[in-house]
Amino acid sequence: MIQTKNLKKIYTTEEVETSALNQINLSVKEGEFVAVMGPSGCGKSTLLNILGLLDNPSEGEYHFVGHEVSKFSERQRAHLRKANIGFVFQSFNLIDELTVFENIELPLLYLKVGSGERKKKVLEVMERMQLIPRKNHFPQQLSGGQQQRVAVARALVARPKLILADEPTGNLDSANGDEVMNLLSQLHSEGTTIVMVTHSPAYSEFAQRVVHLFDGHIVTENFNQKFHV
Amino acid sequence: MIKNYLLTTLRNLKKTKLFALINVLGLTLGMTACLFILYFVNYEKSYDRFHENSERIYRLRYERSDQDGQAVRFASCCPPAGLRIRKLYPEVEKIARLFRYRASVSHAGNRFIEERMYFAEADFLEIFKYEFIAGDAPDGIKQPNRAFISQATAGKYFAGKNPIGQILAVDKKADYQVAGVFKDVPPNSHLKFDILLSYPNLLDLYGKDVEDSWGDSGWFTYLLLKPQADPLAFEKKLPALVDAEFGKVLRAYKLTCDLKLQPLKDIHLTSDFQQEYEVNGDLDTVNFLKVIALFIIAIAWANYTNLSTARSLTRAKEVGIRKVAGASRGQLMAQFILETVLINLLAMALALAAVKLFLPLFGQMTGTPMAYRIWSQQWFWLTVLAMFLGGIFLSGLYPVLVLSSFQPAIVLKGKLANAARGMNLRKFLVIFQFVMALGLLICTFTVFRQISFMKKQDLGFSMENKLVIRAPRVRSASFASELQTFKQQLLKNAKISDFCVGTDVPGRQVWWDAGGIRRVGTDDNKNYQIVGIDYDYVKVFGLKLVAGRNFAREYPADAKALILNETAAKWLGFQSPAAAIGQRVIYWDDTFEVVGVLADHHQQSVKQACEPHIFRFLPEGRDVRGWFVLKLNTQDMGSTLQGIRQLFDEFFPDNPFEYFFLDDYYNQQYKADELFGEVFAIFSFLAVIVTSLGILGLSFFMALQRTKEIGIRKVLGASVLRILLLLAKDFMKLVFISFAIALPLSYLFISQWLQSFALRTDLAAGLFLYPLAIVSLVTIATIGSHIIKAAMANPVESLRFE
Secondary structure, three states, X not given: OEEEEEEEEEEEOOOOEEEEEEEEOOEEOOOOEEEEEOOOOOOHHHHHHHHOXXXXXXXXXXXXXXEEOOOOOHHHXXXXXXXXXXXXXXXXXXXXXXXXXXXXXXXXXXXXXXXXHHHHHHHHHHHHOOOHHHOOOOHHHOOHHHHHHHHHHHHHHOOOOEEEEEOOOOOOOHHHHHHHHHHXXXXXXXXXXXXXXXXXXXXXXXXOEEEEEEXXXXXEEEEOHHXXX | OHHHHHHHHHHHHHHOHHHHHHHHHHHHHHHHHHHHHHHHHHHHHOOOOOOOOOOOEEEEEEEEEOOOOOEEEEOOXXXXXXXXXXXXXXXXEEEEXXXXXXXXXXXXXXXXXXOOEEEEOOOHHHHOOOOEEEEOOOHHHHOOOEEEEEHHHHHHHHOOOOOOOOEEEEOOOEEEEEEEEEOOOOOOOOOOOOEEEEOHHXXXXXXXXXXXXXXXXXXXXXXXXXXXXXXXXXXXXHHHHHHHHHHHHHHHHOOEEEEEEEEHHHHHHHOOOEOOOOOOOOHHHHXXXXXXXXXXXXXXXHHHHHHHHHHHHHHHHHHHHHHHOOOOHHHHHHHHHHHHHHHHHHHHHHHHHHHHHHHHHHHHHHOOOOOOOHHHOHHHHHHHHHHHHHHHHHHHHHHHHHHHOOOHHHHOOOOOHXXXXXXXXXXXXXXXXXXXXXXXXXXXXXXXXXXXXXXXOOOOOOOOOEEEEEOOOOOOOOHHHHHHHHHHHXXXXXXXXXXXXXXXXOOOOOOOEEEEEEEOOOOOOXXXXXXXXXOOHHXXXXXXXXXXXXXXXXXXXXXXXXXXXXXXXXXXXXXXXXXXXXXXXXXXXXXXXXXXXXXXXXXXXXXXXXXXXXXXXXXXXXXXXXXXXEEEOOOOHHHHHHHHHHHHHHHOOOOOOOEEEHHHHHHHHHHHHHHHHHHXXXXXXXXXXHHHHHHHHHHHHHHHHOHHHHHHHHHOOOOHHHHHHHHHHHHHHHHHHHHHHHHHHHHHHHHHHHOOOOOOOOOOOHHHHHHHHHHHHHHHHHHHHHHHXXXXXXXXXXXXXX
């Protein structure tokens, strides 16, 4: 599903050139759960942004579901993104002015799904995430864990092939963190491809494979024994 | 989708109430101000356009110049020109002449002085199609002794009765039968009349030869050109006509005379000549106001752009999320355009409500009548639409572009580097607003300073405690002796200290203008303004003699004596006032002796330079024209006035008692300038408010953007005061840059404006420094509160952003 070849990302300011990613060769198969780890500033988020089609690499190739997308325009990327990728962030990133239902509904709106079907799908995913009682609440009225459940529900609602999670537990206490990880793990077991950035060795255990980044390079790739018996 | 956009917008507006309020308020103020200005402007431009053939109607006017190029320019024409043109030029479809006749008109017990009464030729009602509601116009006006009256006039004289067939007595000399009633002439006509009288009666009144003189004026002449006629080509034929008819006389007196065509629809805004029916509008003012309207709406739009882009900081996250959720840039643009539409719609609705609410007040202030229905004007709705669309595109486009361009990868991390873009545009917009606000304030200060300067000038005559009464028009054969007795009776009253008679009083344009006057022994004919006075006029008005003497009873030959003012003495070619004394002057083929020279006084507003006046001894006025002037020494106006009125009615029973106080009357001349000043004051006040709203937005943005910097500085030991100064400095810099731009621009403008005054105030530094101080204070007050908040905030709060 994902294949990168010699991926490079260079940030240039007036005087300094910073290389955020260097020679990244990574492939993720359909249905795989990959965790990306590494210290602050190693390029984890940059990688995730590129994989999520939020940003273009400076060099190299990126094949996503059969398309070479590294030179795609913003419009092309947006088009591919909305049908295929769901995002979960550390800071939840819900729209404060929209209710739980409306936040979850958002991707379906942009996919121009009809209102009847939209409602059905949103309620389905809400039920699954046990959010029905919170339907008309606004984000500020929810706990952190609940907010992240909404964010996951939103990432899921359009049934994307890939879920990208950027430190999804970073702002949560351990109980809520566990709950979110169990959710992701459940999604994985149902066949969703997941790439997750995390600082937590414990949560990286949920992934089949852990990729370690350091200074923009992939330094090691470990396979989780749990999944390879 | 739209529902989602709407919900977000409404909840967003609710959440950021202050921003929403400022944004909507700024736009509302701008739109309201703009609509009001355009209301005034369009009303002024609507004059005379309602006539069916307004494109083809012209007024013919008359100018006479002497060999030095000194010219008298009349709004009216000489009487025979119309007659000859009617016979000679086929391109003229119709031509009609009007002659203004102020008179005392009575019916039964109702008696009024009619100021807006004209003898009108029959074709007048063919050229201008006024709507008649009763009677047989226009044919009836061909008959002698017919009157056509307005609806209001009908109500005044014949309340409840059918006016047709009723009799109006004019000056008790002639009776006119009412033959038609027309709808009141719309207020946006340069020519407003209440009564039209059959033209043939004018000839009965003054004799047939009154129409013969090419040197006379006072016949307002209108012509309707045929559709294919070229007005310029026609106008070029007129000098030949003048030469054929009047050339000999003109050459003998070394004068020239021109006939000019004025397009009907230009008269109100461009015509300022002698004998106009009323003071016309001013094209310069109208054009200037149009520019102000544009500036004000531009200020409001700049505000919107400024506030919206500043607010984009707080919207960045939403944009990021929506993009991540699959929104395309186009969809985001649609969302933000919808927002702009909503805000503009709201502002427009409020602006329309404000127009409705304040229209009567504005109308009263500017003299625009309610009869001019703003809501049914095409321009009004076109302007509303243009303002709405313009607002969306000009003010909304940039914020929409900025907002929709945010990169989710960046904004979702809470980095706002991207939003700093556009800072220069925002600064530019604020400078633009400051320049406008400063410019308008400087102009306001100048206008008021000039008005107060003019009011403080020594006018050369005294106008305090002068009661002016219109002299009776209906007079008996023994009028002269009645007048003497009337005067004696008045002066018995201790509250009346003096009395005099004059054909005109200071403060009124001198109506009597005579040409062909020259010093004996020269052939330099010029036009002079003639005032007929009695023995006491000079004393009553406190005019100063600089040479010679006043008219006096011990000189029985004074009927053939003249008193000049200094300007007239100069125009007649005398080296000094004293040199004029005893000299002789040819006045209409008669010889007069100069017995005195008076210091110049400002007959009208000090706006105008002093004109050449010649005073003649006419103790009973001229014909029926004249004024009685009473000098009062009492505060008890009510009962004094009552007594004077009783006496007047007793002596001159067939005349209405009409009076005014000279100081009130004189100061009315400044009404137009005061209005100009008030309009300036109001709109500069609005501009300052809207600008301060813009500064509020910008300072909010700056404080937000510099939160981290403020935090770091505080951690490093900066005091709150230092941070305040740091932030305030940025704004004061903008104020001073704006001042540097506004100073030369407004200097140029106000010097130009002051050129139209004969006496001008000096351009004191305060005119420029007060506005600077006001704008600086408003700026500091506006930005103060949230700069202080930002400066006082706990540095931990601001640094946690990263």
